[in-house]
Each structure stands twice: as C-alpha cells, then as structure tokens.
Amino acid sequence: MLDRTAGTLEGKTAVVTGGGGGIGRGIALAFASHGASVVVAERDADRAAETAGVIEKNGGRALPVVVDVQDRDAVERLVSATHDEFGPVDSLVNNVGDYLRISKPFVESTEDEWEALYDINFRHVMRCTQAFLPGMLGRGNGGTIINISTIEAFRGIPNCAVYSAFNSAITGFTKSLAIELGPEGIRVNAIAPETTETLQVQPSRWIPDALKDRIPFWTPLGRFGTPDDAAGCALFLASDLSAWVTGTTIHLDGGALAAGGFYRAPDGSWTNLPVVTGGGVGGT
Ligand SMILES: NC(=O)c1ccc[n+]([C@@H]2O[C@H](COP(=O)([O-])OP(=O)(O)OC[C@H]3O[C@@H](n4cnc5c(N)ncnc54)[C@H](O)[C@@H]3O)[C@@H](O)[C@H]2O)c1
Numbered sequence: 001m002l003d004r005t006a007g008t009l010e011g012k013t014a015v016v017t018g019g020g021g022g023i024g025r026g027i028a029l030a031f032a033s034h035g036a037s038v039v040v041a042e043r044d045a046d047r048a049a050e051t052a053g054v055i056e057k058n059g060g061r062a063l064p065v066v067v068d069v070q071d072r073d074a075v076e077r078l079v080s081a082t083h084d085e086f087g088p089v090d091s092l093v094n095n096v097g098d099y100l101r102i103s104k105p106f107v108e109s110t111e112d113e114w115e116a117l118y119d120i121n122f123r124h125v126m127r128c129t130q131a132f133l134p135g136m137l138g139r140g141n142g143g144t145i146i147n148i149s150t151i152e153a154f155r156g157i158p159n160c161a162v163y164s165a166f167n168s169a170i171t172g173f174t175k176s177l178a179i180e181l182g183p184e185g186i187r188v189n190a191i192a193p194e195t196t197e198t199l200q201v202q203p204s205r206w207i208p209d210a211l212k213d214r215i216p217f218w219t220p221l222g223r224f225g226t227p228d229d230a231a232g233c234a235l236f237l238a239s240d241l242s243a244w245v246t247g248t249t250i251h252l253d254g255g256a257l258a259a260g261g262f263y264r265a266p267d268g269s270w271t272n273l274p275v276v277t278g279g280g281v282g283g284t
Contacts, residue, residue, distance in 0.1 A: 006240040010035030014091035014238065015082055017069050017128060020047025022198025023148060024095040026227025027234045032060035034235060036091070039082045040064045061086075069096050069124035079131045088135030091238040094125040095148045098200060099163045106161045114162050121166040125173065133186075142185030144238045147174050148230070151194040151253045155260075167192075171249055178247030187246040189237045194253035196225035217264040220255030 014031045018024035020042035032038045032055040040055075040062055042048035048064035055062035063085045067078045082089060098120045102113050125147055136143040152160065153167035170190055178188040195203055203224050207215070216222035233250045236242050251257050261272050 003240070006243075007235065008035050009091075009235070009239055012036045012090040012238075013039070013082075013086040013088075014093065015039040015041055015078075015089050015128075015132065016093040016095055017041045017067075017124070018043075018096040019093075020044055020051045020064075022200060023193065023196060023227050023230040024093070025051050026231040027093055027095065028062070029054060030228070030231035030235050031091070031238065032062060033058065034239070036238075037061040037086050038063070039078075039086070039089070041067050041069065041078050043068045069128055070119045072127060075124070075127055075131050078128075079135070082132075083135060088139045089132055089143065090136075090141075091144045091146065092128060092132045092136075093146045093148070093234060093238075094128055096124055097121045097148060097150070097167070099160055102163065103159045105159060109162060117162045118166055121163060122169045122173075125170055129177070136186055137184055140184075142187070144242075145177070145181075145186065145188045146234055146237050147188070147190040149174075149190050149192045149249065151192050151251060151257055153192055153249075154251065154257055174249065175247045182246060187237070187242070189242070189246060190249040191230060191233045191237070192249050192251050192253070193225055193230055194219070194251075194256045196227065196230060196252075198227060214266075217266065218256075219253070220259050220264075222264075223254065225252060225254065 009031055012035065014036045016024050016028045016038060019028040019040035028038050028040050028051050038055060040048045040051045042064065045066045048066055052062035052064035063081065065078050065081050067074045069075055100116055100120060102117060129145055147170050149167040149170040152164045153171050157164050174188050174190040181188055195201055197204055230252055233252050237245065262270050265271050
C-alpha cells in the first residue's frame with residue numbers, strides 16, 4: 001500500500017530558480033509547506049526576501065539568494081550558499097523562463113534576440129543542473145530535477161518560433177538526462193504550463209471585462225492556470241508519489257493540448273471553427 005507520507009518533502013532541500021514570483025513562488029511555498037527547506041534563487045532581491053519571509057512566517061525554512069541564473073559565477077555562488085546552509089540538494093526546480101516580449105515573424109528576428117531567448121529559456125537549465133549535480137551525485141541518495149517549459153514546446157506558437165524551439169530543447173534534455181541519471185536514482189521531469197496568471201502573464205488584465213464570460217469555453221477545464229496548479233505538479237514530481245516517473249512532461253494545461261483546437265460554444269456544443277458559436281458545426 002502506498003505510504004501516506006509519500007507526498008511529503010520532510011527533511012528534503014530544494015532550490016527553486018525564479019522562486020520569488022509567479023509559478024516559482026507557488027512551487028517554493030508549496031515545497032516549504034510540505035516540509036522542504038527551500039532556497040529561493042531569485043534575481044529580484046525584494047521578491048526573494050518576500051517569498052522566504054512568507055515561508056519562515058509559516059514555520060518553514062528558507063534561504064533567499066539573489067542570483068541571475070544567466071551568470072555562471074553567480075550560479076556557482078548560489079551552489080556554495082546552498083551547500084553551506086543546507087548541504088547538497090534533493091530537488092532542483094529550473095523554473096526561470098521568459099518570452100521577453102519578443103513576438104514577431106521569425107524572418108524579422110535577430111541573432112541577438114535568439115541569444116537572449118536561449119540564455120533565459122534553456123542555457124541556465126543546463127548550467128544550474130550541471131552546477132548542482134555533483135552534490136546530488138556525491139551523496140548517492142537520488143533526487144529530482146524538474147524543468148519548467150511551456151505548452152508551446154508541444155504546440156506551435158506563431159511569432160515565437162525561437163522561444164518555442166528552446167523550450168522544446170528542454171523536453172529533449174529532460175528525456176535524455178533522465179536516462180543518464182536513472183541508475184543514480186535521480187529523476188528528471190518537466191512541467192509544460194498553458195496560460196497561468198503570474199507576473200509575466202496576466203490574462204486577468206489583458207482580457208477585457210466584457211469578454212471574460214467567454215473564458216470557460218476556451219479550454220476543457222474552463223479557466224486559466226494558477227501558480228498553485230503548477231505547485232501541485234511540482235510537488236508530485238519532487239516527492240515519492242512519482243517514484244517511478246522519469247523522463248516525461250506533465251502537460252499542465254486544463255486540457256488545452258488534448259482539445260487541440262476544439263472549443264466549447266456558449267450553447268455547450270463543441271466546434272473546431274471558432275467563429276461558429278453553436279449548432280455543432282465542426283463536430284460535436
Ligand atoms: N505564466 C505562464 O502562462 C507560463 C506559460 C508557459 C510557461 N511558463 C513558464 O513558467 C516559468 C515561470 O513563469 P512565470 O510566468 O511564473 O514567470 P514570472 O515572470 O511571473 O516569474 C519569474 C520569476 O523569475 C525571476 N527571474 C527572472 N529572470 C531571472 C533570472 N535570470 N535569474 C533568477 N531569477 C529570475 C523573476 O524576477 C520572477 O520573480 C517560465 O519558465 C515560463 O516560461 C509560464
């Protein structure tokens with residue numbers, strides 16, 4: 001029978017990059033409330049302190065570390081600070097990522113933009129993983145690595161081909177590294193969110209009030225994601241609940257990928273012709 005403590009992170013240590021805002025903050029708070037000591041590895045000092053403060057106020061253990069994961073030296077300092085405070089980590093969550101508001105036809109994109117998108121979406125995933133791995137391997141006690149990509153690693157996104165490409169790279173990296181580290185008991189998985197209300201993505205502000213009543217019809221589960229939705233998936237992947245899960249991605253998307261272009265019309269029928277608002281045209 002599954003042990004009822006399988007979902008706990010009691011006695012574990014986790015690092016969450018970008019842990020001061022949005023999805024990363026949600027994961028940091030959830031990990032702490034389930035028993036982990038959490039390193040909030042965050043570029044913004046105020047956000048790092050705020051998240052760590054909430055954790056400590058709730059009786060948890062947290063270490064805020066101000067770090068830009070795009071800076072190799074800073075990541076090395078992050079590893080030292082983490083090891084000094086808590087020792088080698090059990091879980092690394094590579095959460096930082098951003099489309100940098102670069103949305104334009106690929107033909108107009110520049111190599112500088114490709115470089116920036118690479119740095120913020122994929123290079124640091126390899127860098128932080130390589131920086132924390134020796135400690136994880138050294139103690140010989142397994143561990144988990146969780147990479148946050150995007151649903152757009154699995155579905156196309158117009159005008160963001162480069163962002164999508166580097167997030168697809170996370171999928172490949174996750175699979176291959178999982179194979180390599182399986183014999184060490186280190187599990188590597190990813191989470192691919194659809195639109196989630198955060199600092200970076202704010203559908204509550206972007207969608208006019210007059211259209212908000214349409215939100216329930218856009219995805220099967222009828223709402224956008226929250227940082228807590230991502231935290232639940234991360235908790236599953238970091239804990240023994242997922243002891244036999246590695247090399248895969250959770251599509252955290254309210255069913256959007258499965259729907260693949262099918263929408264519910266206000267009369268409850270389904271259509272793959274978004275302009276058709278009823279009558280079942282396009283398949284009900
Ligand atoms: N929110 C969404 O709808 C959505 C959808 C798909 C994928 N994602 C992915 O989820 C992850 C988190 O996104 P979010 O929306 O929560 O972001 P966010 O912008 O709301 O929060 C990111 C946090 O990371 C910090 N940060 C940014 N760059 C950093 C750096 N170089 N070093 C250290 N910290 C840094 C920021 O200060 C901020 O606190 C990203 O990888 C993003 O691509 C988000």
